[in-house]
Amino acid sequence: MRTASTSEGAERGWRWRAAALSMAAGLTHIIVSPLYFSQWIGYGAVLVTVAALQGIGAMALVAGPPHRLFYWAGVVGNGAVVLLWAITRTVGIPFLGPAAGEVLPVGWPDLLATLIELALIAHLVVLLVKFSELKKEPLVE
16 A cells, blocks of 8 residues: 555655656757757757756756646646657758758757657656646645
8 A cells, every 4th residue: 555655755756757857858958059059049049948948847846846737837848849859850940040941860969858858758747647646736826
């Protein structure tokens, strides 16, 4: 039978692994950002913004159990990053910049970041589904 303390410990383990994945994805984006800045400042800015958000997400995860809305934001945000990666590798860079419409090749760093983000999404979904006692109260009353 699962006790409250084992449930809390399991939840903490899932949060810390998710935080490590979020930080790893963010660091990967920071490492490759100079390449994208050299192509166009907008491409680099997108990567740095994503990295910053992933770093903030990692810190929030280790600070304590966040509100369920935070987990949903992580699922949707990282899902959007994975979707944008897939679009830029199949259809082409959408809309902006000097390489708009160009299909990018799949490289090891971007594939690694995408696989990490998929693992992160899976961890966040587990936190949402398996630990239903997570904060459900409204953020604002």
